[in-house]
Amino acid sequence: MKKIIIIVIIFLCVCNQIYAKNILEDKTMEKLINKERLQANFIKYAKIDTGSDSVKAELQIPSTDKQKNLAIVIAKDLEQLGLKNVNIDKHYIVTADFPSNRENMPIIALFAHMDTSSDVSTGPVNPQIHNYTGGDIVLKNNIIIKSEDLKNEIGNKVITSDGTTLLGADDKAGIAEIIEAINVLIENPSIIRPEIKLVFTPDEETGMGTTVFDAENFNADLAYTVDGSAPQELDTETFNAYNPEITITGKVVHCGYAYNKMINSLEVANEFLSKLPKDETPAKTKGRQGYYYIDEIKGTGERTIIKMLVRDFDYNQAKKRIDFLEKTLKEIEKKHNGVIIDFKPKMRYLNMKEKLQEFPEVITYAEEGIKRSGLNPKQNSVRGGTDGSALTLRGLLTPNLGAGGENFHSQTEFVSVETMTKCCENILNILSVWVEHSEEIMPKILERRK
Numbered sequence: 001m002k003k004i005i006i007i008v009i010i011f012l013c014v015c016n017q018i019y020a021k022n023i024l025e026d027k028t029m030e031k032l033i034n035k036e037r038l039q040a041n042f043i044k045y046a047k048i049d050t051g052s053d054s055v056k057a058e059l060q061i062p063s064t065d066k067q068k069n070l071a072i073v074i075a076k077d078l079e080q081l082g083l084k085n086v087n088i089d090k091h092y093i094v095t096a097d098f099p100s101n102r103e104n105m106p107i108i109a110l111f112a113h114m115d116t117s118s119d120v121s122t123g124p125v126n127p128q129i130h131n132y133t134g135g136d137i138v139l140k141n142n143i144i145i146k147s148e149d150l151k152n153e154i155g156n157k158v159i160t161s162d163g164t165t166l167l168g169a170d171d172k173a174g175i176a177e178i179i180e181a182i183n184v185l186i187e188n189p190s191i192i193r194p195e196i197k198l199v200f201t202p203d204e205e206t207g208m209g210t211t212v213f214d215a216e217n218f219n220a221d222l223a224y225t226v227d228g229s230a231p232q233e234l235d236t237e238t239f240n241a242y243n244p245e246i247t248i249t250g251k252v253v254h255c256g257y258a259y260n261k262m263i264n265s266l267e268v269a270n271e272f273l274s275k276l277p278k279d280e281t282p283a284k285t286k287g288r289q290g291y292y293y294i295d296e297i298k299g300t301g302e303r304t305i306i307k308m309l310v311r312d313f314d315y316n317q318a319k320k321r322i323d324f325l326e327k328t329l330k331e332i333e334k335k336h337n338g339v340i341i342d343f344k345p346k347m348r349y350l351n352m353k354e355k356l357q358e359f360p361e362v363i364t365y366a367e368e369g370i371k372r373s374g375l376n377p378k379q380n381s382v383r384g385g386t387d388g389s390a391l392t393l394r395g396l397l398t399p400n401l402g403a404g405g406e407n408f409h410s411q412t413e414f415v416s417v418e419t420m421t422k423c424c425e426n427i428l429n430i431l432s433v434w435v436e437h438s439e440e441i442m443p444k445i446l447e448r449r450k
């Protein structure tokens, strides 16, 4: 009798395994994606102007009231989908839960940001759909998207702005793709899914949105931001970033009586800037080289404020750059008796690479999912940061997936419906990979949850 029971149990287990596998093999995820719905949602979100403001972001999140409009629309959509715990917090971070349909599954968070960069006009956005057959795309104000940029989009539906604003595919493509993936999972309840948490954040472009997000107490095992470019790319490395702020206070005396008394803070600032390495600027560095960037100088004879960016992939190098600035400023302060120089290094985020090594499956499973979409995954080092850099640093490991847009932060920004579909397929495939590996990976996850 005992033997029979064991045989029956083994038989059931094997059947279950075959069943689970079949579900995934029978339905390629791409076929389940509703491209029209994906396109419609993207356009709906893109039309809402959500430009953020880096100056105001120091004081309040969201930095601009208009971001709230999109948060409300998204929350309504998530409620209509029947997701659990749909919430907008005081910073207009939108969260929702989509429980798993199987016990003992990983908890995976998907992030996208609602704001757009204010580098160019952010709205009102008037999206245009082009059935692209080749050549340049010419928009209003003679804004031209070059055919070289569009070489992979022939035969695709390319979406652009009308040329007067950015499009905002960064990151509304990411939002639309995540929501489409959820739609697919709702429509296909036989697909086993992990526990999914959605987070839509304000103020990514100002770097401040995640500072008000409680990553430490957020109940997820890992996360992905969907905020990159090409679908095959997986951003696993970012800069180490400091945004130093230097305040130089001089000594102001009436110019007529200034001899040997006045210290003009602008002149001191000029002296400092002349000591920065000339070849270590964004325009003269590439690949893995770091840089110093002078972001803003504001001043009078009495006081000058210099805002800078210091970036490097190597943490020790980034630290060395900060030490160099500090040492240089100290020397200058010493030389000009009476000048006061205040230096704040302001660390913003760290390279996520090292921290991700703690749980390499976060990367390898994502690669497996991307492969399943028929792509050749490529790990990418971003010459910038992502929301994931800050989240990873705070313990929520978060590499960045492609959202499909190109020419971010400009009027020539575009995304195609086909590329968005691919990115959505990646999300679905990556979630499936986690489900398939759940048995082997759960002990490790349970250990990490402690």
Ligand SMILES: [Zn+2]
Pocket: 113, 170, 171, 204, 227
């Ligand atoms: Zn973005």
